Amino acid sequence: MPSTHAPIRRKVTLIDIAAACDVSRATVSLVLRNSPLVNRHTRERVQAELQRQGYIYNRAAANLRKRTSSSIALVLNDLANPFFAEFAAGVDEEVGAAGFVTLLGSTGESPERQQAVLGSLIEHGPGGIILSPAEGSDASRVMESLGPQMPVLLFNRELGGDLPASAHWDRLMLDNARGAELATMHLIEQGHRRIAFFGGHAQSSSCQQRRAGFMKAMKRARLKVPGDYLVESAPTRLDAARACDALFASDPAPTAAVCYNDAVALGLMLGLGQRGLQPGRNFALTGFDNIGEAAMVSPSLTTISTAPRERGRQAARLLLARLGHPQERGERTIVPVELIVRDSSCPPLAA
Template structure:
């Protein structure tokens, strides 16, 4: 709980040092620091000069202690190495910084146990609020145990398993996965495809379930068949996707297009198609999800759904800051829109 692995720090210049040297009181120096109009112009100048001269640095921790405030926001991510979350983190940090807060970072590596430990360690530093992208299979009760119900929390990207206590005002920011996959599917249908597969991802991932639901929705609305063998699961990596390509072509009739779980899977599928002598974007249509950097420059360029993770980061930070302003407001669910980027990979079906 209070294990000791901290480290002593060099002697620092304090308000007292400045006050003594200027022959004024601590309080006056404090007023100068905060730009109060109460202090005389001449004293202010003297004090400011002395602050510069001694290289004073403000001790925000001490101020926060006295004022019972906080100046940090914790950001807890399931996977920082994923470019999507890295961009998201950059967006969060920018907005958090603009608001005069600082970002406390924590990574959970998709482990609920680590998530609980990280949360427990971070709250001891007294953040004003927390942005959490939960680890897969993380439950509400763990988060509640680590944070208590009063800590302002914004959940990003995934819902928590288990029951939310209704007295916890936790906000939510999700991608519109379902609508995105529906848009992609509708686009393929409009191109003339009728046999469309849903490729990649795992059924136990909530984002994958939502995207699949959007696909089903569009197919049903168009009266098109949903063949179970056109639902191919794989890990969300290029490599695994490439190796599962054959599953699409096992038995006739074969699909002419695939809605992929995400861009990594889509690019892997492209690779797999090339290896079978099928040219994506001419013989077979593909859509992705995420609009990662490579999507625009792959061969063919990839039709996909743009999620603008940096924007999402800003939005997440702003939602949390809003919550800090009104702690008692009822909890808010936001669904971020996604945008279909039509490129070359979503060709019409070959006219047989």
């Protein structure tokens, strides 16, 4: 015998409240929006009824009528990357504080999935999009699926290809070149002369910028960088550990490395350990991002702080501000970065 179910109640709407209070829909709507037009007595009656029936505001219907939006889409490669997780937390914090809600999408670093995700998100009518593009994704395709009107904030990476001139997209970029330059200068000051740049995909814009900063500092110090001192890897711990061998294929081997990011640096530490080297004793290295782990690992990691949570907040603020003025020229913000010196950047052994 089937169990008896509670009757399925329809959702309660403005109309139900209006009927119960014997006023019009319009009045209830005014009460909901705290309009001063409605009489104090009526207001109280209506509010009590809203409470009593457990009314839930239907923001989608309101947005439809008002032609507004109350959401922001956030599209990232991978939440499992702590840098992006922190960033997302920051975005959501600020977006929520502004009364908006965050729509999430992840691309897994695939331009095709990115297209699909953008296509799906856009149908839900977000007011704007914060996008950290997948590697290899291209401006015109993104533009195509977003339409020319959608406010967009690009974070962390540039898109390949040219932006149609009509796009007024904002950008929030880390000062990658400066960060790598700071790290390199620090290693040079420690006394290193043979310094490598380790990890990252050479074609990604952030890697190019970091390499450029590295080269700049090396050049200024009149230090040579042999071709095999530039080692590529996927920006993950595992692949970095694997790529460690390539670093010691060159002769003479480097005594220090500026790593593409913290994940790569941690992977390199692992690889060094497997070769019997002690990072922070007979090999120096620096990271980039200052993820939580950097301070905890042993030896603790000298790195570049980018304050991802604060970047998330900043990205949200920039985009929310843009919602008001969609037609103004897009701005490019470059955030300064900071060198955090810890134990991994030791002086060379035979100084």
